[in-house]
Amino acid sequence: MNPQPNIASAAFLIADPARAAMLMSLLDGRARPAGELAFAAGVTPQTASSHLGKLLAGGLLVVETEGRHRYYRLGGSHVASVLENLASIGVTEVMRRKPPIREAQRLQFARCCYDHLAGRIGVAITHGLLARGFLIASADKRYDMTPDGIEWFFRMGLDVTRLKPSRRGLARQCLDWTEREHHLAGPLGAQFMSLLCSSGWLRRSESSRAVQVTSKGSNGLKEQLGVDTGSLAIAT
Known part of the structure; x- marks a missing residue:
């Protein structure tokens, strides 16, 4: 049986708005604690913990432990590349928009x-x-x-x-x-x-x-x- 890449699994993980917000906040290459990622995603610490566990299991994140603290970062430059390319996909809006913050x-x-x-x-x-x-x-x-x-x-x-x-x-x-x-x-x-x-x-x-x-x-x-x-x- 020929192994096949599980694209659907990775796509499912990224598709959730809260998880996507966490991933995008890590695109600067830095590692961040769960509390910061929860704030970036607008979710509770408990919900963030569940999302982070799924992202770790899916290989999109890695975790570093310093004492009692855990810091999360992207799984590599290949993950960052996927996120940037996905962000560029979409229909260009022609309607008038408010000036960006x-x-x-x-x-x-x-x-x-x-x-x-x-x-x-x-x-x-x-x-x-x-x-x-x-x-x-x-x-x-x-x-x-x-x-x-x-x-x-x-x-x-x-x-x-x-x-x-x-x-x-x-x-x-x-x-x-x-x-x-x-x-x-x-x-x-x-x-x-x-x-x-x-x-x-x-x-x-x-x-x-x-x-x-x-x-x-x-x-x-x-x-x-x-x-x-x-x-x-x-x-x-």
């Missing part, structure tokens, strides 16, 4: 997608890398690195020759659910975001997935990749 605007502008940068800034940076010939989009949802790209990343402080490719390659295309375009993911995307944070170009929020672009980062992105963060913020 401030936090939603911040997430649309720049946010963590598990371990890499997403949102309008993430897409714009990817466009800049492609326009300058540092990356080339390939047909299998990957990005190929060019010699100019290897040199540019090295000048920025990232030696891409030392990165270990995942089974999906060194750089992959991740569909951005707010922009409906691809941004840079994979080991290269993760290390590049880490570099931008350590260099003071980006600042991660302690309480959400939102990412702030610093004044140093605005100047650097404009100079290096032609990304006008001011215009993008106004558009958001």
